Amino acid sequence: MTKLITIHLMFFFISSFLYSQDLQLVDGNFVKMDKCGFPPESESQVNSIDNWGYSYDSLLTDLEIWRQSPYVKIDSIGLSVQGRPLWQLTITSDPNNIAGKRTVYIHARTHPQETEGFWVTKEIIKILLTENSFAQTVRENCVFYIVPMYNPDGVELGYPRRNANNVDLESNWFTFPNEPEVAALKARFTELMASPNPIEVELNMHSSSLCKRYFVYHDSTGTSPQFAVMQQQFIEGVRSYYPTGIEPWNYYVSWTGGNPMKYPESWFWYYHGESVMALTYEDMYQCSGTGNFNVTAKAILRGVMDYMNIPTEVELSDNSIPSEFTLEQNYPNPFNPTTKISWQSPVSSWQTIKLYDLMGREIETIINGYFEAGYHSTLLTVNSSLSSGVYFYRLQAGNFTQTKKMILMR
Ligand SMILES: [Zn+2]
Structure with missing residues (x-):
């Protein structure tokens, strides 16, 4: 009997702790999951023997391909716990001259198992390097910084959600000391925010077991009424290019109890408020509808350009349409x-x-x-x-x- 009460009390304690950290409203119900649809702070999956289908070596191979483009510069923003470089692509018309360019930052693969967020990111890279008028307009107006694999150790160790120190990098942004990966990305963000070209849009690419594509919307109680409206416009703007694939802005409402002070987006909000549209995008994690990464990538790029008031009236030419079923x-x-x-x-x-x-x-x-x-x-x-x-x-x-x-x- 005593044991039972203890267990109940423990459950109560744990659940109230989670609620006080971060509540999410999904389709009108409060849920106790992290934003990727997995139980918070837990290793809910077995380790992967094939690095979830895209290893650090796969990235090195792709980096060699991307490096051949005149629009790409590749360097590292720091090292992981096990000493792997955190590779960053700089994509713009002339990567050695970013004067006057508007800045967009994208990072993927914080949670190694969530490869779909990376596949969308890879499609974004592909579009940005294409020779057509849409991509040219984007490159002439913007510089994109992209970190395709933010947690290479986790990928190499086959971990589903954590780094080599067994820490979830997603929620380490307000703990001290930070994990080396967090410290490196935070230093890069800090450097850019103090530069003449501060970040205007930052996308944190994940994928969710909820089997929907959505942006994690931050409620006005955790941000501001003004930022709430800005987020709605951004999310609905992206969605207008893929209305059948991406959920409306209110599908996943977070920070209903205030800013949880642990995510990269929390960091941006705390230090830079409305000036940065920092959002997590969740693709579909291993679901029957998983796919259409190129459609999603185009929608995101078009939505970002619209949000930044950069006209891209030209059609996004697409020669990758098959000729038959x-x-x-x-x-x-x-x-x-x-x-x-x-x-x-x-x-x-x-x-x-x-x-x-x-x-x-x-x-x-x-x-x-x-x-x-x-x-x-x-x-x-x-x-x-x-x-x-x-x-x-x-x-x-x-x-x-x-x-x-x-x-x-x-
Ligand atoms: Zn995730």
Whole structure:
């Protein structure tokens, strides 16, 4: 009995502690999760043996590719706990001359497992380096600083959410001393904020188990009524370029009990108030709708330009639209229990992919939604009750259907 009461008291203590730290309002309900949809301050996932599909070496390979562009300069803002450089790309028309440029900062992969936020960031880099009039306008007006892998040690150790010292870097911004990664990024922010080109927009790229794309909105009680309106305009501005993919500004409301004083955004608010639009963006973490990273990246870039009043009336030319519908073979195959399904659509339309058994009985709907023309993929994780054997998956888009076979091997 005494033990039970103690447990109850402990639970009460822990929950009130969490509530006092940071409350989130999701779809009208208060929830006790961090903004990425995981239990706060906990290692809720097993470690990865493949660095969540994109390792530090993968980054080094990409850096060599990006380095060939005349619009890119690459340097390091500091070192991680284990001594890995925190690489930063400078992207602008002439990276050695940033005079008069408007500054945007983006950092990704604080939480190593949340690769989707990185895939969007990689698409942003790709767009910024493209030879077309949109990218040219952006480069002529702005300088983008991008840290694609802010927690390389966590990535290399296969940790889901922490750095080599087992600290969640996301919430270390008001603890002292800071972790080296936090100290490095904070020093860089401080340097830029004191420069003639202070940061105007800072995006912190994550992905969420809530399986939605959203910005973490900071309530006026934790910021100001003026900043609340600015955030709404920013988020709805981005969303206007991808209304079917990104949630409205009030989907995820944070800081309802004041500023929690632990996030990078808290730091920006505390020191620089309304002058910096500092927001976390959450992509979909390993969900059936995961994908469309290029669509999201374009929406974010267009929204940022609109927010900064930089006219980009020219169309964002896109030569990456496939010429016909194709349903690709799933990978891996055979699989257990997760596999990736990719498909291409030449037009924007409502598209569904369903899973069937050998007898043609429908087992589940894998995707069902409006997709832009382009290259898409989704991860399928089958129910543990499904037995080994042959299954079919079918893509339907208008009059087009295509079916492929997959093998589940328990
Ligand atoms: Zn996260």
